Amino acid sequence: MAKTRYKGVYKDKNGVIFYQAELGIDKITGKRIQKKGxxxxxxxxFTNLKEAHDEMIRVQTEYNQSDGISDYNMTFERFINSEYKIAYFAGKESSTRLNxxxxxxxxxxxxxxxKLLNLTVRDVEAYRLYLINESGKKQSYARQIWNRLRxxxxxxVRMGYMESNPCRKTEGVTLGKQFADFWTFEEFQKIINVIDTSKYIDRRNFVMIWLMYFTGVRVHEGCALLWKDIDFKEKRLRVNKTLEMWRDEDGHHHFRVKNTTKTPAGMRWIELDEITLDYLKNWKEIQAGGQEDDYIFQTYDGCAYRWTVAGAIKKYAKLAGVKNVSGKxxxxxxxxxxxxxLQKDVLYVARRLGHTNPSITLRHYAHWFNGQGISISDDLTANMMAFGLAGLDKK
Known part of the structure; x- marks a missing residue:
């Protein structure tokens, strides 16, 4: 390691800056205490030497103020709520913080x-096995929780409360082979044929499920759609924002529009077929509001959200006798x-779904691919007409 002009601050062989502080002798264990960060x-x-030096001084000061004794009584709960969440939430989106x-x-x-010092490999391994075998959670969700703990x-460890991370001495929670849950086209037809479009809420839900099925917008993208995002003349839909939820200091939930999508590639135009455009026009005429700045799927108290979509899917799936699926x-x-x-190729599917790279599309849907394709509007219209899907909102 290379010395610098700051005592205790060094650069490793890759030029990465770090500090190594001598904190003295632990009064309980009698061991020499060093701290490297x-x-x-x-x-x-660290972005510069002074930053590393200032952090070293802070660590030394905190140790001296504790009279040379580390916080041996730091519990997991106090650590998470008083320290880790503050550091983790810094700079994060409100939706990320909520999740x-x-x-x-x-x-x-x-x-x-x-106590953190008493947390053993056996403790975390027992929890890992619980997540996998007993919790009843999907493997992807179990993996997310495990990674939060790790x-x-x-x-x-970096803050000096533990000598090592017991999670690093166990295996992780692997995802295994994943296949996306979905409705087949036949299942979708059963769903839309049980919706009574003579009722206002059911009519809204019909258009909401239809549009999301035939455009592939993410749920938060679909819920954020305004009427001005529909270009009826050019037959296309603009996706340029998402709806997110945030919680105030009193714990109340609120909604706001974020003028970005999940990735830059998500900012896109999606071409629409004639039948979808017809359903949208008819819904706009009867919707309570229907102005350019109104949500397409607004509710009595504001806007639809993911649970609005989930509730609608659950209701009609039960009526149609098909499996219940998530909004995603x-x-x-x-x-x-x-x-x-329609047998479209990977480049077209990636562009329409707003994937950053076709490799993402292949990772999720490689087992489905066959065929080639360029345009979709005529194909969509012809396919829907062939299956008698036009005019269902007038039954």
């Missing part, structure tokens, strides 16, 4: 008053329709 208190790598907070509550429920304990499955269903029914 490569990141700030917020977990970001992570659910996982943190689950972890605290499990380990609560367990990263939290990494931070605890409508997006997968659209991909299945493009690939299996």
């Amino acid at each position: 490569r990141k700030t208190k917020l977990g970001k790598p 992570a907070d659910v996982n943190f509550r689950q972890l605290v429920e499990r380990f609560s008053n367990k 990263l939290a304990l990494d931070y605890a 499955a409508l997006r997968h269903s659209h991909a299945s329709y493009l690939i299996n029914v």
Whole structure:
């Protein structure tokens, strides 16, 4: 390691800056205490030597103020709520914070008053096996919770509360082979044929499910759509925002539009077929509102959200006798329709779904692909007409 002009601050052979501080002798264990760090208190790598030096001084000061005794009584719950969440949430989107907070509550429920220093490999391994075998959670969700725990304990090590992370001594939660849940075209036809479009809410739900199935928009993209996003003349739909939920200090939920999509590639135009345009025109005429700045799928108290979509899917799936799926499955269903029914190629599917790279499309849907394709509007219209799907909102 290369010395620098700051005592205790070095650069490794790759030029990465770090500090190594001598903190003295632990009054309980009698062991020499050294602290090495490569990141700030917020977990970001040092960008310059002074930053590393300032962090080293902060660590030394905190240790001296504790009279040379580390916080041996730091519990998992206090660590998560008083330190880790503050660092983790820094700079994160509100939707990300909400999702992570659910996982943190689950972890605290499990380990609560367990002292960090007493957390063993057996403790975390038991929890890993519980997530996989007993929790009843999907493997992808179990993996998400496990990764939250692993990263939290990494931070605890960096902050000096633990000597090592027990999660790093076990295996992870693997995803295995994943296949997207979706409705086949036949299942979709059963769904839309049980919806009574003479009722206002059911009419809205009909158009909502239809549009998401035949465009593949993400649920939060679909819920954020305004009437001005529909270009009836050019026969296309603009996707340029998402609807997100945030929680105020009193714990109340609110909604707001974020003028970005999940990725830059998500900012796109999606061409629409004649039948979908007809359903949208008819819905706009009878919708309470129907102005350019109104949500297409607005509710009595504002806007539709993911649970609006999930509730509608559950209701009609039960009536039609088909499997209940998530709102995200409508997006997968659209991909299945493009690939299996219309036989579109990977580049077209990736562009229409707003994927950053076709490799993402292949990772999810490689087992479906066959055929080639360029345009879709005429194909969509012809296919829907052939199956008698036009005019269903007038029955």
